[in-house]
Amino acid sequence: MKISIIGIGKVGSTISFVIAKDGLASELVLYNRTREIAHAEALDIQQAVALTPHRLLVRDGDIEDTAKSDIIILAVSAPMTKEMKSRAELLLSNTQIMLSLIPLLVRHSPQAIFINVSNPVDALTYQIWQIARQHSKQIHWQQVIGTGTLIDSARFRDLLASQLGIHPADINAYILGEHGDGQFAALSSAMCGGEFIDANPLRQQMVEDAKQSAWTIFQTKGYTNYTVSLAVELIVRSIVEDLRSTLPVSVSIDGYCNVYSCCLSVPCVIGRQGIHRRLETQLNERETLAFQNCAHVIQQQIQFCQSQIAHPY
Ligand SMILES: NC(=O)c1ccc[n+]([C@@H]2O[C@H](COP(=O)([O-])OP(=O)(O)OC[C@H]3O[C@@H](n4cnc5c(N)ncnc54)[C@H](O)[C@@H]3O)[C@@H](O)[C@H]2O)c1
Numbered sequence: 356m357k358i359s360i361i362g363i364g365k366v367g368s369t370i371s372f373v374i375a376k377d378g379l380a381s382e383l384v385l386y387n388r389t390r391e392i393a394h395a396e397a398l399d400i401q402q403a404v405a406l407t408p409h410r411l412l413v414r415d416g417d418i419e420d421t422a423k424s425d426i427i428i429l430a431v432s433a434p435m436t437k438e439m440k441s442r443a444e445l446l447l448s449n450t451q452i453m454l455s456l457i458p459l460l461v462r463h464s465p466q467a468i469f470i471n472v473s474n475p476v477d478a479l480t481y482q483i484w485q486i487a488r489q490h491s492k493q494i495h496w497q498q499v500i501g502t503g504t505l506i507d508s509a510r511f512r513d514l515l516a517s518q519l520g521i522h523p524a525d526i527n528a529y530i531l532g533e534h535g536d537g538q539f540a541a542l543s544s545a546m547c548g549g550e551f552i553d554a555n556p557l558r559q560q561m562v563e564d565a566k567q568s569a570w571t572i573f574q575t576k577g578y579t580n581y582t583v584s585l586a587v588e589l590i591v592r593s594i595v596e597d598l599r600s601t602l603p604v605s606v607s608i609d610g611y612c613n614v615y616s617c618c619l620s621v622p623c624v625i626g627r628q629g630i631h632r633r634l635e636t637q638l639n640e641r642e643t644l645a646f647q648n649c650a651h652v653i654q655q656q657i658q659f660c661q662s663q664i665a666h667p668y
Pocket residue numbers: 361362363364365366367386387388389430431432433434435442445452455471472473474475476502503506534578579580583
């Protein structure tokens with residue numbers, strides 16, 4: 356299993372370490388604009404692997420060195436400063452970066468599954484999918500996955516778990532829609548051990564607290580890296596081991612809740628081919644409206660971006 360990680364900053368380096376520590380690849384290629392950084396991280400991680408039971412090659416490389424990757428993880432980004440009020444402020448610059456990288460990456464690895472971490476995840480995952488399909492007839496929407504609300508769902512389940520006194524893994528509750536302000540909990544279908552979890556005001560507040568926690572971490576540390584890295588690890592493991600785990604991730608939406616032409620998070624079955632199925636969660640009227648509002652926001656971001664960039668895909 357060859358995995359390439361594009362963008363070796365705070366997030367890309369942590370993802371690289373987690374994948375190497377868990378032995379999920381036989382070869383890990385680290386690509387960064389500043390090659391010395393990728394080289395130093397690769398060396399540090401390769402030496403750490405000596406303390407694990409795994410055998411893998413970790414190296415820095417150029418785009419050509421990513422050729423025939425099975426999985427490509429995108430954590431490449433313009434810098435996000437503490438003054439920024441929204442992830443959407445990265446959209447124009449990160450679309451420009453993807454326009455320069457995706458055609459080359461797709462040409463070298465048309466079979467790869469692309470996992471996008473970079474923000475704003477939903478609009479950017481859609482752009483990546485559009486750029487990729489322009490450059491390869493072989494690529495399918497099932498190969499382009501954004502981490503989406505997997506990380507938000509983990510934060511929400513963590514809060515629910517401490518209130519219910521039940522392990523987060525046993526709680527079946529999803530945050531869906533946008534990895535941003537419009538995200539919502541699909542509480543009408545949330546369950547634990549066959550019991551419904553009521554949508555009382557305390558739980559609605561937990562959705563807000565989970566959303567806010569990302570900003571609290573960001574405002575203090577200047578970045579978030581651990582939860583997102585383990586979220587990526589879950590997706591990668593499900594692909595590598597063909598687990599068919601059901602995870603809420605951002606994918607191309609084609610008709611669910613009457614939404615088209617954008618990427619948003621819905622629960623998806625993930626295996627060796629990427630997305631095997633998008634599951635159609637039964638939403639109530641309020642949740643359906645929230646999902647449609649998320650779509651509206653993302654579509655506006657995409658349209659704005661396409662109007663600003665001279666040569667979109
Ligand atoms: N999806 C999520 O839940 C989630 C969580 C945390 C962070 N993020 C996003 O992940 C991205 C990375 O975050 P970070 O904290 O690691 O940022 P960072 O600034 O530390 O890292 C970005 C890296 O990309 C590199 N880079 C920039 N342009 C490049 C190019 N053209 N070619 C190659 N490399 C290039 C930079 O040199 C840098 O090393 C950001 O967009 C951030 O908002 C997403």
